[in-house]
Amino acid sequence: xxxxxxxxxxxxxxxxxxxxxxxxxxxxxxxxxxxxxxxxxxxxxxxxxxxxxxxxxxxxxxxxxxxxxxxxxxxxxxxxxxxxxxxxxxxxxxxxxxxxxxxxxxxxxxxxxxxxxxxxxxxxxxxxxxxxxxxxxxxxx
Amino acid sequence: xxxxxxxxxxxxxxxxxxxxxxxxxxxxxxxxxxxxxxxxxxxxxxxxxxxxxxxxxxxxxxxxxxxxxxxxxxxxxxxxxxxxxxxxxxxxxxxxxxxxxxxxxxxxxxxxxxxxxxxxxxxxxxxxxxxx
Numbered sequence: 001x002x003x004x005x006x007x008x009x010x011x012x013x014x015x016x017x018x019x020x021x022x023x024x025x026x027x028x029x030x031x032x033x034x035x036x037x038x039x040x041x042x043x044x045x046x047x048x049x050x051x052x053x054x055x056x057x058x059x060x061x062x063x064x065x066x067x068x069x070x071x072x073x074x075x076x077x078x079x080x081x082x083x084x085x086x087x088x089x090x091x092x093x094x095x096x097x098x099x100x101x102x103x104x105x106x107x108x109x110x111x112x113x114x115x116x117x118x119x120x121x122x123x124x125x126x127x128x129x130x131x132x133x134x135x136x137x138x139x140x141x
Numbered sequence: 142x143x144x145x146x147x148x149x150x151x152x153x154x155x156x157x158x159x160x161x162x163x164x165x166x167x168x169x170x171x172x173x174x175x176x177x178x179x180x181x182x183x184x185x186x187x188x189x190x191x192x193x194x195x196x197x198x199x200x201x202x203x204x205x206x207x208x209x210x211x212x213x214x215x216x217x218x219x220x221x222x223x224x225x226x227x228x229x230x231x232x233x234x235x236x237x238x239x240x241x242x243x244x245x246x247x248x249x250x251x252x253x254x255x256x257x258x259x260x261x262x263x264x265x266x267x268x269x270x271x272x273x
Contacts, residue, residue, distance in 0.1 A: 011213060011214075012166040012213050012229065013165045013166040015213055015228065016166060016227055016228070016229060018220075018221050019221055019224045019226075019227045019228065020224075021221075022221040022222060022223060023224050023225070037150070038149055038150050039150070040150050040225035040226040041223075041225055042221060042223070042224045042225060042226060042228075043221070043222050044216070044219035044220060044221050044222065045219065045220045045221075045222050046219045046220075050222070051219060055189040055190065055226065055253070056189065056253070057172075057188065057189040057252060057253035057254050058187060058252055058253065058254045059252060060252060079148060081174070081185075083174075083176055083183070084176075084178050086178060086179070087176040087177060087178045087183065089174070089175070089176045090175040090176060090177060091173060091174060091175040092174045092175075092176075093172045093173055093174060094173070094185065094187060095148060095149070095151065096148075097147055097148040098147065098148065099148040120189060120190055120191060120192060120193075120253045121187070121188075121189035121190065121252045121253015122189045122190045122253060
């Protein structure tokens with residue numbers, strides 16, 4: 001867990017370490033699109049639900065398409081970079097183009113209740129676990 | 142600004158500093174485009190997750206430093222189950238020629254991309270010379 005650190009630097013380091021430890025774990029499995037395609041995705045568990053965090057700098061909200069069906073989520077879009085035509089380029093590292101990625105989550109999700117938020121080039125998908133997938137307490141009668 | 146049909150994942154590069162920092166956390170190099178117009182030098186830096194308030198731009202004796210810190214309190218209470226990239230603060234330094242008007246440097250943030258405009262000093266702008 002990341003929350004229990006006093007210094008903000010410790011917290012960041014701890015976060016980076018836990019992210020490293022889970023690097024490409026088998027959680028998403030070999031879905032229709034395995035890991036390695038654009039955009040890179042981090043998946044977190046938050047209580048019962050899941051949060052997928054995707055870095056998409058320079059991608060406009062409007063050019064993003066998110067679809068969910070059963071337990072698959074598709075993230076597609078286009079990244080465009082436009083500069084002044086008369087500008088002379090000194091250094092160009094940014095890449096533009098289109099992307100299309102589908103992930104299959106190994107849990108039962110509620111596709112209608114997925115919520116997407118985009119802020120500062122980071123897309124967060126809040127994926128609620130389906131009610132029927134949540135553990136139930138069984139009382140002994 | 143390379144044009145590509147299918148986007149590929151760009152691995153994040155870590156900052157290599159001359160001095161080591163006392164905190165162990167990693168800092169990443171923001172992917173940057175630099176271009177020049179007649180009036181200004183422009184820099185576009187990709188810093189996803191950095192808030193408007195957390196961007197620090199400094200120009201000191203010809204060295205431009207851009208730093209961005211992410212708000213990782215958002216990750217509180219979240220436990221990673223599957224990860225493909227790491228997160229961290231961003232930092233990058235550039236050496237500039239001295240003909241920048243320091244007072245008028247401006248920055249703009251959109252979709253995680255910082256656009257820096259460094260206006261050139263009047264004397265550095267290209268002049269049209271008429272042949273008499």
